[in-house]
Amino acid sequence: MSTLNRRLFIGAAAALVASPHVAAAAVRNNISSFRTMDWRDHFDSLDKGAIVADTTSRALHFWSGDGSIYRLYPTSVPISEELTRLGYTRVIKKVEGPTWTPTPSMRERDPSLPAVIPAGPKNPLGTHALYLSWQYYRIHGTHDTRKIGRRSSDGCIGLYNQMIAELYGLVEVGTQVRLV
Template structure:
């Protein structure tokens, strides 16, 4: 077992708890902000291409819950804080390790 520091959702209304699973692994994630993210912050871009400016970092694993991801981040200030819109963020070097050893279908429990 390994423990990784993460970011967590900003509030309880954004927090999902329970079981999900990895359904897709993206080694160059792009970002399309969700409708609720754009409602909370209309200044968000409609699309962010993969690369250093992408808030999803260098890897992302999609969960069965729509819009929820376990992903990296280049903004290390977010780790250890309530800073996400629902996703679980890890340091880029940690998401690479988790991504490489986690197969599609892996069960995820968020508590």
């Protein structure tokens, strides 16, 4: 992604904090500037759809199974290389209003974490979650808009709640996913 495209992308993402609908439109209106990926570089077919989460550019690319829909979303990514798992996986479950449970490694680092956080404004998974075939890994929303565009997760890919809600509606269980 060129420096200019990165600035436009980050600017649109930052604008989301002030006006989610305006920023989402800005990202979509400039999609040709950001579309530096082709699903064929990662998958043999679209099958039920495809997601490529690019941890370097902090962007999630989605293509529908019939290829008629393409979306690009700004994301948060894992806070460290050790927490980043790269490779191929699939969406195995979709949950609206997910419950968050800390992973064993989170609990080891911070034993004071609550056992569970139910759906609601304090839930780290936001309003929607796409569960991946890798245990503990999700593509999910966040209520903390400061996290998007940053290294801020424990391995998951985070999106603004408005954007994960849109993606949730587009994604089918079985959608192939690649983290690069």
